[in-house]
Amino acid sequence: NAGVTQTPKFQVLKTGQSMTLQCAQDMNHEYMSWYRQDPGMGLRLIHYSVGAGITDQGEVPNGYNVSRSTTEDFPLRLLSAAPSQTSVYFCASRGWGVNEKLFFGSGTQLSVL
């Protein structure tokens, strides 16, 4: 059981470049989300989805785009990378019910130069 799989693990971008962080889960979870972790800032919610075709914004959505075409996949797109988007990104999923525990991927370390 792979759980939540994120790719790539590391990425370096130049300012203005675009890229997609991939996230896939094999637990048939309806809810998926993206967080970023910055030093001294904890985990902040970027976007989330409660099912295929349904997405919504979290606390820090600007500069990011998401879509959910399947239950399994929830990619995060950086439209035009900025140094402020240098961070560690975590994808997470959970079953139905807001009190179900989140399962996290191992993270993507992104540096924007």
Add this chain to the structure above:
Amino acid sequence: DQQVKQNSPSLSVQEGRISILNCDYTNSMFDYFLWYKKYPAEGPTFLISISSIKDKNEDGRFTVFLNKSAKHLSLHIVPSQPGDSAVYFCAANVQGGSEKLVFGKGTKLTVNP
């Protein structure tokens, strides 16, 4: 406005002693709380949770206490082990409501042999 606060960035304890990690919240609508543990280069993993209808929940060496009047919860680890060294995140949610789990900034626990 930080709704979940972990005011101690770090904590150091001796192996075998008790570790107490604290968390305060400001949103009176929060009624479900979770603790996550994070090792370096890994995603957070769920540790323990508590609903506001309880004031204590225990799971092995880990106990979470909730004081609703003070809007305060704490995680007790007894006895502490070197393998407990990690960053601990407190998180809060609103049952049956928000899909947005709110995290604190984390406390880095170091357990010295």
